[in-house]
Amino acid sequence: MAIQLQNVTYIYMEGSVLSQAAVSDIRLEIQEGDFLGMIGHTGSGKSTLVQLMGGLLQPTGGRVLVDGLDLGDKKQRKAARPRVGLVFQYPEYQLFEETVAKDVAYGPHNLGLAPEEVEARVRRAMELVGLPYDRFGEKSPFALSGGEKRRAALAGVIAMEPRYLILDEPMAGLDPMGRKAILETIAGLRQETGCAVVMVSHSMEDVAQYAQRIAVLHQGRLVKAGAPGEIFQEEALLRSLGLELPVPCRLAAALRARGMDVPPVYTEEALAAFLLERGKHV
Numbered sequence: 001m002a003i004q005l006q007n008v009t010y011i012y013m014e015g016s017v018l019s020q021a022a023v024s025d026i027r028l029e030i031q032e033g034d035f036l037g038m039i040g041h042t043g044s045g046k047s048t049l050v051q052l053m054g055g056l057l058q059p060t061g062g063r064v065l066v067d068g069l070d071l072g073d074k075k076q077r078k079a080a081r082p083r084v085g086l087v088f089q090y091p092e093y094q095l096f097e098e099t100v101a102k103d104v105a106y107g108p109h110n111l112g113l114a115p116e117e118v119e120a121r122v123r124r125a126m127e128l129v130g131l132p133y134d135r136f137g138e139k140s141p142f143a144l145s146g147g148e149k150r151r152a153a154l155a156g157v158i159a160m161e162p163r164y165l166i167l168d169e170p171m172a173g174l175d176p177m178g179r180k181a182i183l184e185t186i187a188g189l190r191q192e193t194g195c196a197v198v199m200v201s202h203s204m205e206d207v208a209q210y211a212q213r214i215a216v217l218h219q220g221r222l223v224k225a226g227a228p229g230e231i232f233q234e235e236a237l238l239r240s241l242g243l244e245l246p247v248p249c250r251l252a253a254a255l256r257a258r259g260m261d262v263p264p265v266y267t268e269e270a271l272a273a274f275l276l277e278r279g280k281h282v
């Protein structure tokens with residue numbers, strides 16, 4: 001079970017003089033339970049790829065398969081849709097119902113589920129994002145704070161119980177507390193349900209901390225995919241693509257430059273653990 005991108009190319013406005021491949025010949029597989037971080041400079045094709053994985057765009061070349069279902073085929077796409085949950089940038093702009101509960105119920109209701117099942121899912125999803133039904137269910141989505149709105153929108157997708165949750169910059173524009181809440185919700189959902197996560201993010205720190213694998217895009221091409229340790233060893237490559245190393249990597253490098261023998265680390269926890277351990281021996 002996986003999402004398979006088989007030599008996927010996408011060209012906007014094909015045939016026009018302005019046409020240019022937004023995504024070029026991408027081969028990538030997202031296995032069940034994976035946590036894939038997707039990084040790349042603005043315009044590198046991340047959002048286009050997200051829409052291709054959700055079946056909203058049809059590849060100009062190549063194929064996208066979800067659990068073996070070809071998204072290029074209308075019937076198979078329909079069968080594959082509920083398996084993929086898409087969270088767009090600023091998803092809160094799509095909240096529209098008069099209450100949060102109704103908004104979260106919209107997707108599951110459209111799946112044709114029985115009302116009791118819809119309500120059970122709505123309650124679970126709202127609980128998971130930290131907006132308990134009894135407190136927030138009857139509120140208007142427009143009465144929520146920015147971070148709460150984002151979580152309500154996320155709950156609407158979670159309530160569809162997708163096997164693959166694909167998020168396009170889910171923390172953009174939130175304060176640090178809001179960012180943390182979203183990240184922890186995503187990680188918690190994955191742990192609880194075993195769903196795979198694909199997360200596009202500008203934050204190297206967040207990707208370093210949460211992703212199991214990272215895909216680096218540049219000008220529509222997949223430059224490299226691998227474990228965080230592998231990707232963040234490639235400082236020169238990342239720099240050349242306009243990407244920075246995560247802050248803990250840079251701190252470790254600065255300490256190394258001052259003669260401290262710091263191992264390769266890319267998360268705050270790992271760097272702190274090393275420094276604490278070392279502090280015991282001085």
Ligand SMILES: Nc1ncnc2c1ncn2[C@@H]1O[C@H](COP(=O)(O)OP(=O)(O)O)[C@@H](O)[C@H]1O
Pocket residue numbers: 012013021022040041042043044045046047048049
């Ligand atoms: N709707 C569109 N019409 C034409 N070109 C587009 C459209 N959306 C994106 N592009 C172009 O496709 C390329 C990839 O964009 P996008 O997938 O949004 O990248 P990212 O999400 O990494 O910033 C860019 O060159 C962008 O200008």
Ligand SMILES: [Mg+2]
Pocket residue numbers: 046047048168
């Ligand atoms: Mg984008």
